[in-house]
Every structure is written in C-alpha cells, then in structure tokens.
Amino acid sequence: xxxxxxxxxxxxxxxxxxxxxxxxxxxxxxxxxxxxxxxxxxxxxxxxxxxxxxxxxxxxxxxxxxxxxxxxxxxxxxxxxxxxxxxxxxxxxxxxxxxxxxxxxxxxxxxxxxxxxxxxxxxxxxxxxxxxxxxxxxxxxxxxxxxxxxxxxxxxxxxxxxxxxxxxxxxxxxxxxxxxxxxxxxxxxxxxxxxxxxxxxxxxxxxxxxxxxxxxxxxxxxxxxxxxxxxxxxxxxxxxxxxxxxxxxxxxxxxxxxxxxxxxxxxxxxxxxxxxxxxxxxxx
Amino acid sequence: xxxxxxxxxxxxxxxxxxxxxxxxxxxxxxxxxxxxxxxxxxxxxxxxxxxxxxxxxxxxxxxxxxxxxxxxxxxxxxxxxxxxxxxxxxxxxxxxxxxxxxxxxxxxxxxxxxxxxxxxxxxxxxxxxxxxxxxxxxxxxxxxxxxxxxxxxxxxxxxxxxxxxxxxxxxxxxxxxxxxxxxxxxxxxxxxxxxxxxxxxxxxxxxxxxxxxxxxxxxxxxxxxxxxxxxxxxxxxxxxxxxxxxxxxxxxxxxxxxxxxxxxxxxxxxxxxxxxxxx
Numbered sequence: 001x002x003x004x005x006x007x008x009x010x011x012x013x014x015x016x017x018x019x020x021x022x023x024x025x026x027x028x029x030x031x032x033x034x035x036x037x038x039x040x041x042x043x044x045x046x047x048x049x050x051x052x053x054x055x056x057x058x059x060x061x062x063x064x065x066x067x068x069x070x071x072x073x074x075x076x077x078x079x080x081x082x083x084x085x086x087x088x089x090x091x092x093x094x095x096x097x098x099x100x101x102x103x104x105x106x107x108x109x110x111x112x113x114x115x116x117x118x119x120x121x122x123x124x125x126x127x128x129x130x131x132x133x134x135x136x137x138x139x140x141x142x143x144x145x146x147x148x149x150x151x152x153x154x155x156x157x158x159x160x161x162x163x164x165x166x167x168x169x170x171x172x173x174x175x176x177x178x179x180x181x182x183x184x185x186x187x188x189x190x191x192x193x194x195x196x197x198x199x200x201x202x203x204x205x206x207x208x209x210x211x212x213x214x215x216x217x218x219x220x221x222x223x224x225x226x227x228x229x230x231x232x233x234x235x236x237x238x239x240x241x242x243x244x245x246x247x248x249x250x251x252x253x254x255x256x257x258x259x260x261x262x263x264x265x266x267x268x269x270x271x272x273x274x275x276x277x278x279x280x281x282x283x284x
Numbered sequence: 285x286x287x288x289x290x291x292x293x294x295x296x297x298x299x300x301x302x303x304x305x306x307x308x309x310x311x312x313x314x315x316x317x318x319x320x321x322x323x324x325x326x327x328x329x330x331x332x333x334x335x336x337x338x339x340x341x342x343x344x345x346x347x348x349x350x351x352x353x354x355x356x357x358x359x360x361x362x363x364x365x366x367x368x369x370x371x372x373x374x375x376x377x378x379x380x381x382x383x384x385x386x387x388x389x390x391x392x393x394x395x396x397x398x399x400x401x402x403x404x405x406x407x408x409x410x411x412x413x414x415x416x417x418x419x420x421x422x423x424x425x426x427x428x429x430x431x432x433x434x435x436x437x438x439x440x441x442x443x444x445x446x447x448x449x450x451x452x453x454x455x456x457x458x459x460x461x462x463x464x465x466x467x468x469x470x471x472x473x474x475x476x477x478x479x480x481x482x483x484x485x486x487x488x489x490x491x492x493x494x495x496x497x498x499x500x501x502x503x504x505x506x507x508x509x510x511x512x513x514x515x516x517x518x519x520x521x522x523x524x525x526x527x528x529x530x531x532x533x534x535x536x537x538x539x540x541x542x543x544x545x546x547x548x549x550x551x552x553x554x555x556x557x558x559x560x561x562x563x
Contacts, residue, residue, distance in 0.1 A: 179387060183391070185359060185376075185377040186357060186381070186383050187406040188378055188379050201391070201393040202391075204393070
C-alpha cells in the first residue's frame, strides 16, 4: 500500500501549513511541489513518446484521442459500448459489494479470534495459509461455483477483503487496554455490553486500518479480475483498448483507476473520523 | 507496633458495623514462581477500615500496595484470606468499590461528559434520563469541569483527566473509593491543587477511602491513617500511623505544626529503613 498516495496525508500537511499561518508555505507544500511531481512524469512520458513515436502517443495526442471519453463519460451507444463513467460504476459496484460482504464476515471473525485463544489457535493457521495466496487464484474456483462472471468477480473481492480486516480486527480486539476492561469490570458491565461499549470502540482504529488495506487491495485486484472475466468494467476496458492497440485510452484508464483508488481511501478515512471522532492512524 | 488509635470526632463508637466497614483478614497473595515454588507478594495482611475513614497505603514500589488495592477492588483474587465489605465477602469487581486509576483510564472515544455518563448509565440503570443527566452535571460541577464537558480526553490536561476520573468514580455513589496513586502521574503544582480539591470533596461527603501513594506528604495531608507496608516479597503491614489532625485540614497550618514533622520523619524513617535493606 505504500505505492498508494494518501490524500489525507496531503491534506494534513496542508492544514499544518495553514496553522503556521504562512500562505506561501501552503502554496509550496500542497500545490507547487505535488504539481512538480506530476509535471516530471508528463515530461518523462513526452520524452519517451517523442523518441519512440511508434511506442506510445505524446500527452497532447493522448488527450485529443481521449477527448470523447473525457467529454462524454456517460454515453450509451449500444450494448457493451458505454462511457468510461459507466465502466467505473460497474467496477465500483463489484468492489463495494464484495468489500462490504467481506467486512461483514471479517469483523466478527476478527472479534472471535481476538477474544478467544482457542479460536485464535484454530483459525490462525488457516488465515496464514490463505493470506499470501493471490486473490486471482480463487477466480477459477469462483467460476466453478457460480458459473457466471459477475458473482465470481464479487467473490474474489470478498476473499481479498477478508484477510487484512480479520487480522487487524483481531489485533485491535486483543490489544484493548486492560485499563478499559478494568473500568468495565468495576462498573459490573455484562460481557456482551463490554463488547459493543468498550471493545468495539477501542478497536475501531485497528478495524479501520484493516478496512482501508482491504479496500486498497480490492481496488487493485478488480482490474486484474475484470481483465480475466471480461464484461463491463474499467479492468476489461484496459484490456480491450490494449487489444485494439489504443494505448491512449489505457493511459486515461490508469489515471482514472489511480484517482478512484485515492478517493476510495480518502472516503474511508473520512468515515473513520466520523465514526470514531478521532484522527485516523496514518497508514502509509 | 500499632500506635494508639485516636477516634475521629464523627466516629460513633456505638456503630460497630461502621467501624468494621471494610475488613481484610489474613490476606495472602502469591504467584506461582518459575522454579515451581511460590512467589509471595503479600503476606498475612490484616486491616480494618471504618465507614468514613480515609486510609493511605504507602510503601516502596513493588511492595504490593497496588495489588492489595486491586484485591479489594475485586480485580485480583487473594490466594488466601478474606476481604469483607459490610460483612459481605468481596469476590469480584463491583460498583460499590469504585476505582480511580493512576493513568485515568478514560475512554478516549467519549467526551468528558460521556465518560461519566457511561458509568452512571451502567450503575444507576433504573433512573430516568433527566436524573442521570443531573447527576452527571452535578459531578462535573463538583470537579470544576463544566467548561470542558464536551471535550475529548486527549484534548485536556492530566490534572483535568484525573478530575474526570474522580467525578466518574463519585457519580456512581460507591460505598468506598479506591484510588491507585491518583496523583502519581501529575506535575507537582497540579498535584497539590488536586489533592486539595479531592480532600475538600471528601470532607463534604465523607466515605471510606483507600488510597495507594508513595508520597508521605500526600498521605499525611489527606488521610486519617497511614498503612505502611514493608518491602516485598512477603510484604506485611509494618506499621499503622495515626494522623490526628482534625478535618477540614489546611495544608499551611499543618506544615506549621511540629506534629506534622514528627509524623513525616517517622514515616520517612520507616521507608528509609526498608529502602536500605532492599538495595
């Protein structure tokens, strides 16, 4: 996840700069230097494209080629010929369904593992073995079960989302400060109420860390899954445009996928602030 | 080794149940040691605390004074011996013996008000909401925290946090207050201020208090009796020091009396004696 740029971190730097009261510094740290980074990439791309024009289009060429996609993100010109906005929505739908299902299963399992040592001993080896398996390896199994591309893709995302959330939830639950448990005990709080009044809120920062890692990987994986399953989605779009030797659209797709991933992480970080009333742990 | 027991003015001799409010009998706490034997922390502790008495436990770190407090709280079990509160055996934690923790133990996801409310909700479950809110407000006012009621624990100072801890403890109306080095993590100025505040509150609402401390001045200023533990392992009650100053107490007046220095020197000598035998 270190490749993923953290929008929240950029904003944190920006707000820090405002507190220092220096507008020049704000402009430099949150606008100028990041812009310089992007400029560097474009220059590099341009240079390569100029030297080997057979290899790839230059940035202005790519922009002109993509103008239709950019101006009409939501066109519908027949079955399967949809604007990039629709493709994005289709991919997001799969990711979100799989991710939410994964979270609904992973958080309770993480609680069980974190609270009970026998559960931890029983489930930890299974998790340790499944965790390093590329989620794509589950695709044939999913296709065998569902016989359909769409549920299979969602299933793969579901599996992808499980492990980081389970592991982080279990870590959070097992590391709830004994002081908090002591408070609950002295107040004679019943165990089930301790779970949702003490243990759940205390481990929320860890749970959110797990969710953010899960969602990040899920967004990585959906592109690969869609390349394999085909159908409507941003991943298949990348593959399809490559087959048509339309590299300009692939560049556009890479940009769109990157920005969407960033926004997903940012949205989850905002949700964390809303739910926990606390600043998120920076996960970079 | 016990000094003669002076009755505090409001200690009515007819009420023996009040005098034997908390009774610790032959209490021993031991952990299994790695060599198969036992590591005895507390050895045969006997102590009685009356209903309106402020008692301090003092001793070197590691002597087991916090363990003793936790056993009274029910957070740890004694290996043998008996702890009774109003004649009933203490077996598990209970809201009749509320703790004030050294590191405050406030829930960081709740505001100051919500932290106190959580305790009130849990213990005074049957009360209507308006009455609960009233209790929370009263106790916020008692520790001068009305202005910070809606702040989160990491937005307030250590002294304020401990005031929340004290308000939370008092709000559930415990029969007994257990304080584990409540001022230990505070700077000296804040500590002095908070000691005075807590003593003021206690002087207005007397109840049984057991406070662990390692500060002799704090123990003399605040408590009616000082229980001095010998060094662990096998810590025992070495001596119980009566502090005969009447309440309400004024720290400056106390410091001017020669008795204060006698008590202080006596306690320090006791601690020094055990210190030199340790290291």
